[in-house]
Amino acid sequence: MAGVTHSFEMKTVETTQGLIQLRKDLPSPVGLVPTMGYLHQGHLSLVQQARNECTSVIVTIFVNPTQFGPQEDLRSYPRDIPRDLRLLEECGADLVWTPRVEELYPAEFQTWVDVEKVTQPLEGAMRPGHFRGVTTIVAKLFNAVQPDKAYFGQKDAQQTIVIRRMVMDLNYPIEVVVCPTVRENDGLAMSSRNVYLTPRERASAVVLFKALTAAEEAYNDGVHDADELRAIMSKKIESEPAASLDYVSCADPETLNELSGSVKRSLLSMAVRFGDTRLIDNILIGD
Amino acid sequence: MAGVTHSFEMKTVETTQGLIQLRKDLPSPVGLVPTMGYLHQGHLSLVQQARNECTSVIVTIFVNPTQFGPQEDLRSYPRDIPRDLRLLEECGADLVWTPRVEELYPAEFQTWVDVEKVTQPLEGAMRPGHFRGVTTIVAKLFNAVQPDKAYFGQKDAQQTIVIRRMVMDLNYPIEVVVCPTVRENDGLAMSSRNVYLTPRERASAVVLFKALTAAEEAYNDGVHDADELRAIMSKKIESEPAASLDYVSCADPETLNELSGSVKRSLLSMAVRFGDTRLIDNILIGD
Numbered sequence: 241m242a243g244v245t246h247s248f249e250m251k252t253v254e255t256t257q258g259l260i261q262l263r264k265d266l267p268s269p270v271g272l273v274p275t276m277g278y279l280h281q282g283h284l285s286l287v288q289q290a291r292n293e294c295t296s297v298i299v300t301i302f303v304n305p306t307q308f309g310p311q312e313d314l315r316s317y318p319r320d321i322p323r324d325l326r327l328l329e330e331c332g333a334d335l336v337w338t339p340r341v342e343e344l345y346p347a348e349f350q351t352w353v354d355v356e357k358v359t360q361p362l363e364g365a366m367r368p369g370h371f372r373g374v375t376t377i378v379a380k381l382f383n384a385v386q387p388d389k390a391y392f393g394q395k396d397a398q399q400t401i402v403i404r405r406m407v408m409d410l411n412y413p414i415e416v417v418v419c420p421t422v423r424e425n426d427g428l429a430m431s432s433r434n435v436y437l438t439p440r441e442r443a444s445a446v447v448l449f450k451a452l453t454a455a456e457e458a459y460n461d462g463v464h465d466a467d468e469l470r471a472i473m474s475k476k477i478e479s480e481p482a483a484s485l486d487y488v489s490c491a492d493p494e495t496l497n498e499l500s501g502s503v504k505r506s507l508l509s510m511a512v513r514f515g516d517t518r519l520i521d522n523i524l525i526g527d
Numbered sequence: 528m529a530g531v532t533h534s535f536e537m538k539t540v541e542t543t544q545g546l547i548q549l550r551k552d553l554p555s556p557v558g559l560v561p562t563m564g565y566l567h568q569g570h571l572s573l574v575q576q577a578r579n580e581c582t583s584v585i586v587t588i589f590v591n592p593t594q595f596g597p598q599e600d601l602r603s604y605p606r607d608i609p610r611d612l613r614l615l616e617e618c619g620a621d622l623v624w625t626p627r628v629e630e631l632y633p634a635e636f637q638t639w640v641d642v643e644k645v646t647q648p649l650e651g652a653m654r655p656g657h658f659r660g661v662t663t664i665v666a667k668l669f670n671a672v673q674p675d676k677a678y679f680g681q682k683d684a685q686q687t688i689v690i691r692r693m694v695m696d697l698n699y700p701i702e703v704v705v706c707p708t709v710r711e712n713d714g715l716a717m718s719s720r721n722v723y724l725t726p727r728e729r730a731s732a733v734v735l736f737k738a739l740t741a742a743e744e745a746y747n748d749g750v751h752d753a754d755e756l757r758a759i760m761s762k763k764i765e766s767e768p769a770a771s772l773d774y775v776s777c778a779d780p781e782t783l784n785e786l787s788g789s790v791k792r793s794l795l796s797m798a799v800r801f802g803d804t805r806l807i808d809n810i811l812i813g814d
Contacts, residue, residue, distance in 0.1 A: 260700045349696050350642055350643040350645070350696060351640065351642045351643070351696035352640070352641050353640055354638065354639050354640075375638075379640075379666075380696075380698045381698075383669075383698045384700065386673065406638050409637060409638035409667075410640070410666055410667050410670050411543055411667045411671040413547045413673070
């Protein structure tokens, strides 16, 4: 019944002015779930957690062009707004903002938000300009929506660290909530980009999760050396012929500095290519 | 009597958390007047306009280190917080935020807001990094305070253009209000830096206003050529032995592109040094 009730109440809006007007009528606390659409269970778990913790839930669907590199998949990025809206109704979102590129990035647009250090390694090193696009669009969404809480997935681990840093440095009175990665039955982390995989690549793609869990098990068995943990992950990925390794990392979960010697709490992460499709995954180990 | 009433109500706060708490109890619309303190009639005219237009008025006093260059006057910048607070009480401010440098810029601070094009000419060309410091601190103040309106003086003309651009590009639901330059009896634009001037320099400093009004009069008499207007201003400044010209400009008031040929609406502006003291001034002409 709750789902039915919400399905009659969910509003959608395209313009920023319309969003700002509708936001004024939403009771606090307001939770924001920023997405690029083509929603999967990972996104929906964010909406559900926001629904549990907030009086009002706003979801944005926007394929943000400034976080894609010139050689990346902006044009082919999967989109299905009608399906997304049905799923969001079922999850009880109150308001869905689907802004247009031309409104968020008019011709005279010239302002960027830059986080300097934690954007340098890992995804930042492989995807120049990516995080500048992410922090700029998230700042824009934060400013227009003025949420009390904002929800992001652990799957994009570096993104959560970058956004937490931006929120602290720019004094946003917003709580960043990071929700666990949602996985397919075989362990593959859910991602809108999984749709690109051929059946054969899809079967191979479980190797990311296998590599991460192999390193986690080794850690729990007493293997605490950062080089050894990275080697365990690399070897596993290299054992899969369809997989091409971008990087493996064992890093400090706050600074993202690569660790050496015996490690305690650390972020294990990796990026792996299957044909033209690039997947990332991570787990936190230690305590 | 209104002044007396307000004098009992004005609150001051130092921490960001304290500011955010107190802000929640202030009725909307909230007006923000960001200052670096050592207040003069120019600042107070902003507070008075905010008082007239808003239910609540928040003033910040913060000498922002990131907008000063390494060779600039950060350490000697004049400060007098007790006097500032008395003046703000008399103007009816509701809340004064005096944050500490260590809290707004902790050691791990690494996030910057950059406006690209309109920061390049004029003050941006003479003071590298200045506007990055300005936009970053203003974004921080906007985020913490969440005002409905923010007040800036026309005296810092390029700053008002840069901040308007940032507000548009980053989707701040904030109205930027620009108030007229307040001048001394002889025409010198009020500035906290006027206190640096020796009596002799102070007498010479009126030449900025004289140069601007000479160009304005020429424009009203039919001299519409940008080069001629710049030459009128340069010649006037060069006629004053104590003055050393940094630049004169006749620019488009939105893009700040230097104009040529016959001009309509334009921003006449200049920077002039007297000893170690650097003064700026401007007027808008045409329509």
